[in-house]
Amino acid sequence: MIAPANLKVQVLLYERFPAEPFEAGLRASLLAGLLDGGYPVQVLRGESETTERDRGNGENRILLGCFGGQPPMDDGEHGFERVRDVSGLGRDEILSLVEEAMGEVQEAPVGRRWKPWFPVIDFDRCTHCMQCLSFCLFDVYGATSDGKIQVQNESNCKTDCPACSRVCPEVAIMFPKYKAGPINGDAVSDDDVRREAMKVDISALLGGDIYALLRDRSEKAKSRFSKERDDERALRERERCLNKLKATASGLEIPGEVLASLPSADEIREKAEEARRKAQQALALGSTQQ
Amino acid sequence: MDHPRRILYCHCAFAQVIPKDVKQGVLERLADSGADFECVPDLCEMSARREPLLQQLSEQPNTRIAACYPRAVQGLFTAAGSPLKESGLEIVNLRVLNVDEATEALLQPAAAETATPEVPETPGSETTNGELS
Ligand code: SF4
Ligand code: SF4
Numbered sequence A: 001m002i003a004p005a006n007l008k009v010q011v012l013l014y015e016r017f018p019a020e021p022f023e024a025g026l027r028a029s030l031l032a033g034l035l036d037g038g039y040p041v042q043v044l045r046g047e048s049e050t051t052e053r054d055r056g057n058g059e060n061r062i063l064l065g066c067f068g069g070q071p072p073m074d075d076g077e078h079g080f081e082r083v084r085d086v087s088g089l090g091r092d093e094i095l096s097l098v099e100e101a102m103g104e105v106q107e108a109p110v111g112r113r114w115k116p117w118f119p120v121i122d123f124d125r126c127t128h129c130m131q132c133l134s135f136c137l138f139d140v141y142g143a144t145s146d147g148k149i150q151v152q153n154e155s156n157c158k159t160d161c162p163a164c165s166r167v168c169p170e171v172a173i174m175f176p177k178y179k180a181g182p183i184n185g186d187a188v189s190d191d192d193v194r195r196e197a198m199k200v201d202i203s204a205l206l207g208g209d210i211y212a213l214l215r216d217r218s219e220k221a222k223s224r225f226s227k228e229r230d231d232e233r234a235l236r237e238r239e240r241c242l243n244k245l246k247a248t249a250s251g252l253e254i255p256g257e258v259l260a261s262l263p264s265a266d267e268i269r270e271k272a273e274e275a276r277r278k279a280q281q282a283l284a285l286g287s288t289q290q
Numbered sequence B: 001m002d003h004p005r006r007i008l009y010c011h012c013a014f015a016q017v018i019p020k021d022v023k024q025g026v027l028e029r030l031a032d033s034g035a036d037f038e039c040v041p042d043l044c045e046m047s048a049r050r051e052p053l054l055q056q057l058s059e060q061p062n063t064r065i066a067a068c069y070p071r072a073v074q075g076l077f078t079a080a081g082s083p084l085k086e087s088g089l090e091i092v093n094l095r096v097l098n099v100d101e102a103t104e105a106l107l108q109p110a111a112a113e114t115a116t117p118e119v120p121e122t123p124g125s126e127t128t129n130g131e132l133s
Helices: A024-036 A091-103 A131-135 A163-167 A190-198 A202-206 A210-215 A219-228 A231-247 A256-260 A265-288 B020-033 B043-048 B052-058 B070-079 B099-107
Strands: A010-014 A041-044 A061-065 A082-085 A141-143 A149-151 B006-010 B037-040 B063-067 B090-093 B125-127
Touching (some): A010 A024, A024 A041, A024 A091, A024 B037, A061 A091, A082 A091, A131 A141, B006 B020, B006 B099, B020 B037, B020 B099, B037 B052, B043 B052, B043 B070, B063 B070, B063 B099
Parallel strands (some): A010 A041, A061 A082, B006 B037, B006 B063
Antiparallel strands (some): A141 A149, B090 B125
8 A cells, every 4th residue: 555645635526505516617627627736525415404414523624604704603613624705716726725624634734646556356256376475576565464466565566567457366456547448447358368378478477376276285286386497497487477578568569668678587586586585475364274 | 507527627638639629618518517527637647546535426326427438437546446337327428429429418317317328328428237238
């Protein structure tokens, strides 16, 4: 999880009695300006009663209304900490007023920073096989205490890189801001499952399908598994596949800067070991809880 | 028109995955509709930050969400530890609908209030059983 936002201020555009409605053009452009500035907005109008939910946590809400110079609710009354009369003000003046009021409850202004690009798991499809955890060298994935996969470090993810979604045998990894389906969350077809499996076999980076073998309790499987776990061999395989990945990167749409920032062989060895260990632990934990 | 449903609009701030004219058009129509609604700058960012507001939003029944693919939207709420309440949930996909279709899907009366129980009627908006209507 990335650092929680500084207290997020929500703006209420209040158009219920006794406030007058905002001018139509102003309302829409103000909304766009507030959203672009990073503020969630709630528009309240009509006859309905103002509910507890509408009120929310008054402390981090700013209520804006056209009260004709006489705001009926003082700060702190009715559960709203901040009430501002914006009668006669234009869009930019209102936005500045919000920024100013927000400064009282937030240390730093809401700036545009990290593009929220990270994997989202479809748990209706995921089998908790841990291949994504083993593949990712940037510690984006982790496991819960009961051995389930979890995205833990979203901001470690390399912007615009969908590589780990190719590893997932169940097509369960989505990047909502990706351009094409099914990675963007569009429905998954049988063809998608086949096509993903036929792409460059990135899972070979893991030294073969060792996790399926891990789950297989037969002696034969155990002996094959131990051979494939040979460190040197796994590392060579991983390097070979990284090279292959670079050569076919245009097909996989992995940004050049991501490929350029791939770790050194030593780092790969270290990270791969650590990831394997985590995945193994999680799988062992998962199997004892089944 | 009666607007008994909660409407949530995602502005998808950090990427161009939703066409600009669709975002702008839908926001303008909602603003002019007379309906109550909520908007958030970017559900993806809120999910990564596990923002408490997501928890509040997820607990509301009968919500229509204007964002992107339903699988992605549901995944984002689940990832934030606030799975969406399935009851009466409709997700209107701004990646595939035009302004007219999306606005109609968001503002039409709920199934129980209409003579015909088919809601929504717009392709690209989905009820949570995943059936395209
Ligand atoms: S690779 Fe896919 S199925 Fe396996 S744990 Fe990751 S998301 Fe789940
Ligand atoms: S949920 Fe969909 S529409 Fe909203 S910010 Fe994420 S990608 Fe964009």
